[in-house]
Amino acid sequence: MITETVEKLNLFSTKQKLKADVILGDCLDVLKTIPNNSIDLIVTSPPYADQRKNTYGGISPNKYVEWFLPISKELLRVLKPTGTFILNIKEKVVNGERHTYVMELIIEMKKQGWFWTEEFIWHKKNCFPGKWPNRFRDSWERLLQFNKQKNFTMYQNAVMIPMGNWAKARLKNLSETDKRRDNSKVGSGFGKNVSSWLGREMAYPTNVLNMATESSNKRHSAVFPKELPSWFIKLFTKPGDVVLDPFLGSGTTSIAALELDRNSIGIEILNEYYKLAIGNINNIKN
Numbered sequence: 001m002i003t004e005t006v007e008k009l010n011l012f013s014t015k016q017k018l019k020a021d022v023i024l025g026d027c028l029d030v031l032k033t034i035p036n037n038s039i040d041l042i043v044t045s046p047p048y049a050d051q052r053k054n055t056y057g058g059i060s061p062n063k064y065v066e067w068f069l070p071i072s073k074e075l076l077r078v079l080k081p082t083g084t085f086i087l088n089i090k091e092k093v094v095n096g097e098r099h100t101y102v103m104e105l106i107i108e109m110k111k112q113g114w115f116w117t118e119e120f121i122w123h124k125k126n127c128f129p130g131k132w133p134n135r136f137r138d139s140w141e142r143l144l145q146f147n148k149q150k151n152f153t154m155y156q157n158a159v160m161i162p163m164g165n166w167a168k169a170r171l172k173n174l175s176e177t178d179k180r181r182d183n184s185k186v187g188s189g190f191g192k193n194v195s196s197w198l199g200r201e202m203a204y205p206t207n208v209l210n211m212a213t214e215s216s217n218k219r220h221s222a223v224f225p226k227e228l229p230s231w232f233i234k235l236f237t238k239p240g241d242v243v244l245d246p247f248l249g250s251g252t253t254s255i256a257a258l259e260l261d262r263n264s265i266g267i268e269i270l271n272e273y274y275k276l277a278i279g280n281i282n283n284i285k286n
């Protein structure tokens, strides 16, 4: 196991330095060296089943759950009780049908003690055109949110978006139902009052993230766009917190963390990508 640490001055406090630890090794071994309850957020995109066999060795779809569970057990141990784990994953097609390993993984992780809070969709705005006989091109991936407990840290205001055209169209002609608090449908007492959004500039986003895929010029075959980890880092952490990516690849998560004044730990098994990640992280301007 080799570790290199990139340091950067914290924009919020010039006395405190931010650290990006980049570790070369198998995350299953390296995770065992990380203390219990020490990580605020885990964001990662593990190797997909079989898919990229030529670059870093795929895992057979039938063995995926078995392979991942010992790793998720360590992730559960290192995550703080109030922390969040975001898992970017998508089941591949095997013999003409979608494999069920992601669904099986969710069930097994719940048995392991994880709380499956939410599923976000990454809608790839710029996916390549293509034609298949029995399906359309795949333009979305899952971002599964797991927690250790029902109550976790979330900074919703950090990801608010401009109201935009929705507000203009929806709020122009408010109905009587819109104007009074409407508790009838769910009976939960949680009323919606659309008119209260009148005059507001910002709204909360949905669980669908519209982001372009990363252009493939980063010398790694499976990078995700920096906006993806950045969005979750803003939502689930504050400056100075610790973000972990056990499958670091080209270093995207660590770069996003440093740029947002968070510390990071990234683990990568291949020397080539480990070096690439260090180079990319070092390129961030202080």
Ligand SMILES: C[S@@+](CC[C@H](N)C(=O)[O-])C[C@H]1O[C@@H](n2cnc3c(N)ncnc32)[C@H](O)[C@@H]1O
Pocket: 025, 026, 027, 028, 044, 045, 046, 047, 048, 056, 220, 222, 223, 224, 225, 246, 247, 248, 249, 250, 251, 252, 253, 267, 268, 269, 270, 273
């Ligand atoms: C899908 S890529 C991650 C790409 C990354 N999100 C980025 O933007 O560059 C998965 C990475 O996990 C690495 N990897 C595979 N098995 C690993 C293991 N057991 N421990 C650590 N890294 C591993 C691969 O070499 C690959 O770089």
